[in-house]
Amino acid sequence: DAGALILDVDGTLAETEEIHREAFNEAFVAGGIDWHWGRRIYKELLRVAGGKERIRAFDQMRRSGPPLSDAVIAKLHRIKTERFAAIMSEKGCPLRPGIRALLDAAWAREQRIAIATTTTRVNIDALLAPVFGKEWEARFAAVVAADDVARKKPAPDVYLEVLSQLDLPAASCVAVEDSGNGLMAATRAGVPVLITRSLYFHDDVFDGALAVLDDLSELGP
Numbered sequence: 001d002a003g004a005l006i007l008d009v010d011g012t013l014a015e016t017e018e019i020h021r022e023a024f025n026e027a028f029v030a031g032g033i034d035w036h037w038g039r040r041i042y043k044e045l046l047r048v049a050g051g052k053e054r055i056r057a058f059d060q061m062r063r064s065g066p067p068l069s070d071a072v073i074a075k076l077h078r079i080k081t082e083r084f085a086a087i088m089s090e091k092g093c094p095l096r097p098g099i100r101a102l103l104d105a106a107w108a109r110e111q112r113i114a115i116a117t118t119t120t121r122v123n124i125d126a127l128l129a130p131v132f133g134k135e136w137e138a139r140f141a142a143v144v145a146a147d148d149v150a151r152k153k154p155a156p157d158v159y160l161e162v163l164s165q166l167d168l169p170a171a172s173c174v175a176v177e178d179s180g181n182g183l184m185a186a187t188r189a190g191v192p193v194l195i196t197r198s199l200y201f202h203d204d205v206f207d208g209a210l211a212v213l214d215d216l217s218e219l220g221p
């Protein structure tokens with residue numbers, strides 16, 4: 001019995017981070033907050049997994065006044081999630097090279113595919129429904145997102161939850177990730193990791209990965 005492929009979403013299935021960044025910036029404008037995240041600061045902020053956590057981290061870095069309340073952060077993030085879906089439906093976002101072929105080949109040999117991500121669950125829908133239709137989730141053996149676990153990556157929680165839903169030993173699976181946080185999360189869960197280099201983590205060092213590829217088209221047909 002072959003193990004499963006466990007896929008990250010942001011940066012791995014698609015280059016979504018620029019859309020996340022745009023959505024954050026639109027949420028700050030809508031929420032009347034005088035922030036704008038450029039690429040350089042966003043690269044640093046990406047070390048913090050999770051949008052709400054990222055807003056809080058920036059608030060702690062920059063603010064002299066009282067910290068933003070949980071309610072304000074939740075509201076900003078709610079707007080950000082709405083804007084993400086809106087931008088995705090306006091502009092769309094293609095899957096990265098090799099992803100479609102990898103999925104089709106795995107499904108053809110009846111290998112199970114799962115998703116392990118620290119993004120908000122509806123964001124996966126915004127990405128995958130246009131490609132695979134409304135019933136996209138039925139194609140995946142397990143879909144675990146930030147909302148489903150206590151701790152986001154680099155904690156192993158999303159991977160442990162996927163393994164438990166699949167009832168598979170970690171070492172029989174392969175994770176595909178693009179970030180150091182993702183590599184650490186999967187590694188802590190005992191899952192070997194293939195890295196695909198993405199926009200924001202292009203020059204990072206990925207010690208302990210099985211391999212580091214520019215993109216999955218390198219795996220060939």
Ligand code: XBP
Nearest residue numbers: 010020049050051117118119120182
């Ligand atoms: C993805 C993330 C997410 C997105 C934003 O990490 O860190 O926070 O940037 O999503 P990974 P939300 O690819 O390692 O899963 O705003 O919905 O949290």
Ligand code: MG
Nearest residue numbers: 008010011178
């Ligand atoms: Mg990622």
